[in-house]
Amino acid sequence: xxxxxxxxxxxxxxxxxxxxxxxxxxxxxxxxxxxxxxxxxxxxxxxxxxxxxxxxxxxxxxxxxxxxxxxxxxxxxxxxxxxxxxxxxxxxxxxxxxxxxxxxxxxxxxxxxxxxxxxxxxxxxxxxxxxxxxxxxxxxxxxxxxxxxxxxxxxxxxxxxxxxxxxxxxxxxxxxxxxxxxxxxxxxxxxxxxxxxxxxxxxxxxxxxxxxxxxxxxxxxxx
Amino acid sequence: xxxxxxxxxxxxxxxxxxxxxxxxxxxxxxxxxxxxxxxxxxxxxxxxxxxxxxxxxxxxxxxxxxxxxxxxxxxxxxxxxxxxxxxxxxxxxxxxxxxxxxxxxxxxxxxxxxxxxxxxxxxxxxxxxxxxxxxxxxxxxxxxxxxxxxxxxxxxxxxxxxxxxxxxxxxxxxxxxxxxxxxxxxxxxxxxxxxxxxxxxxxxxxxxxxxxxxxxxxxxxxx
Numbered sequence: 222x223x224x225x226x227x228x229x230x231x232x233x234x235x236x237x238x239x240x241x242x243x244x245x246x247x248x249x250x251x252x253x254x255x256x257x258x259x260x261x262x263x264x265x266x267x268x269x270x271x272x273x274x275x276x277x278x279x280x281x282x283x284x285x286x287x288x289x290x291x292x293x294x295x296x297x298x299x300x301x302x303x304x305x306x307x308x309x310x311x312x313x314x315x316x317x318x319x320x321x322x323x324x325x326x327x328x329x330x331x332x333x334x335x336x337x338x339x340x341x342x343x344x345x346x347x348x349x350x351x352x353x354x355x356x357x358x359x360x361x362x363x364x365x366x367x368x369x370x371x372x373x374x375x376x377x378x379x380x381x382x383x384x385x386x387x388x389x390x391x392x393x394x395x396x397x398x399x400x401x402x403x404x405x406x407x408x409x410x411x412x413x414x415x416x417x418x419x420x421x422x423x424x425x426x427x428x429x430x431x432x433x434x435x436x437x438x439x440x441x442x443x444x
Numbered sequence: 445x446x447x448x449x450x451x452x453x454x455x456x457x458x459x460x461x462x463x464x465x466x467x468x469x470x471x472x473x474x475x476x477x478x479x480x481x482x483x484x485x486x487x488x489x490x491x492x493x494x495x496x497x498x499x500x501x502x503x504x505x506x507x508x509x510x511x512x513x514x515x516x517x518x519x520x521x522x523x524x525x526x527x528x529x530x531x532x533x534x535x536x537x538x539x540x541x542x543x544x545x546x547x548x549x550x551x552x553x554x555x556x557x558x559x560x561x562x563x564x565x566x567x568x569x570x571x572x573x574x575x576x577x578x579x580x581x582x583x584x585x586x587x588x589x590x591x592x593x594x595x596x597x598x599x600x601x602x603x604x605x606x607x608x609x610x611x612x613x614x615x616x617x618x619x620x621x622x623x624x625x626x627x628x629x630x631x632x633x634x635x636x637x638x639x640x641x642x643x644x645x646x647x648x649x650x651x652x653x654x655x656x657x658x659x660x661x662x663x664x665x666x667x
Contacts, residue, residue: 229486232648236641244624263452299644300651314544318537319639322622328640329647368650369643393650395643399545401467410653412646414639416542417551418459420592420618421522423635424552425455427591427616428523430633 227275234272235295237262242292254285301329306366307395309335310382311374312342312352315397319371320348333365362389369393376400383409450498457495458518460485465515477508524552529589530618532558533605534597535565535575538620542594543571556588585612592616599623606632 241262245253255266262269273291276298296302307330309316316335325332335352337343343354353361361367370391374382379400386394386409393410396402402411464485468476478489485492496514499521519525530553532539539558548555558575560566566577576584584590593614597605602623609617609632616633619625625634 232645235648236644298648300647303651305647305650314537314541318541321537323639328643369646392653393646395646410646410649412642414642415463416546416637419635419637420551421459422455423592423616423618423633424523424528425458425521426633427528428526430615
């Protein structure tokens with residue numbers, strides 16, 4: 222595939238486009254204008270046209286976008302058709318929640334194995350994923366393709382486990398630990414999941430509404 | 445507080461500024477230029493100046509931003525100083541993971557209570573949060589301030605529980621269920637946590653690196 226350098230903001234919007242296109246497909250919509258897509262996503266039509274122009278042409282003036290074609294193209298750009306393999310490190314609450322509820326396959330990933338230190342779960346299966354001992358992790362990495370490690374260990378284990386993973390050739394980490402892992406000049410790709418970003422955005426809107434109500438009440442009082 | 449309408453994109457960046465300013469504070473930095481802040485966050489200095497200008501003036505030409513003052517202002521804009529109360533609905537894996545690992549207090553929230561249907565955990569405490577029966581939820585809501593409900597129920601319960609929450613005056617939902625909850629004209633604020641957005645961004649970068657390596661290998665072969 223020909224690849225152009227795309228800005229980080231565009232990349233961050235692609236998964237949202239994908240979800241919206243999946244929704245449209247489910248509702249039986251096979252064609253959508255940049256105007257309609259923008260309205261549903263809260264973007265301007267010109268931003269949408271600009272975003273998609275980074276990757277080539279998917280739309281036709283006056284016709285709109287072909288939903289399945291655009292969806293397939295975005296999925297491909299996101300690497301969803303590459304058969305990426307993931308492993309999970311740490312099968313605590315968050316690890317179990319992800320294994321149970323997050324459909325890795327839907328996003329093009331195969332969750333091949335999980336690793337933990339607790340003897341009582343090592344050797345068992347959890348939702349079709351084998352739980353192996355941390356002791357065999359480096360051997361596993363030497364024998365299997367691993368594109369992404371899902372890091373769901375306790376905080377104190379985050380840095381040493383990351384060191385071990387990168388030394389054994391794991392190039393990408395999906396980090397749920399809230400511990401800052403990126404070292405200067407590191408080649409490892411780290412994607413941090415920050416629940417707080419999401420809660421604080423919600424908090425902003427709650428505060429805004431509170432202020433609007435207070436302002437309305439103050440106006441009513443003056444009347 | 446005087447409030448101006450701020451674009452959704454700016455609001456989404458505020459929590460990231462907050463985290464970065466906390467990091468700077470921890471490293472003993474009390475002043476930062478828009479250039480340095482931009483470099484560390486991957487934004488242009490002019491974008492940063494523009495974002496902050498929405499809320500008033502925090503910087504001085506040639507001096508930069510005062511880190512603690514800017515941090516306090518952003519925290520206030522995000523509503524972190526309002527003593528918001530949250531309750532959790534559903535104490536499964538993801539609910540337990542959040543209660544154990546996510547520090548609501550750090551972000552200005554008090555997690556007052558959790559609700560579940562399983563008799564074996566009702567009446568117990570989990571990390572200082574009382575677990576109550578779903579049967580008493582509506583009564584609880586009539587007697588307590590609840591700004592945000594954290595929705596961590598199984599998929600099939602998402603819609604009925606949301607209906608019940610909104611009918612009882614809960615105005616904001618932090619939704620972990622992956623079920624689309626927003627109805628047309630609904631007054632309820634819903635913030636969806638989509639793990640897939642984060643994994644797919646990482647997937648993009650892994651795919652990009654794979655392509656770059658393949659291109660390098662092809663070039664080397666031709667030499």
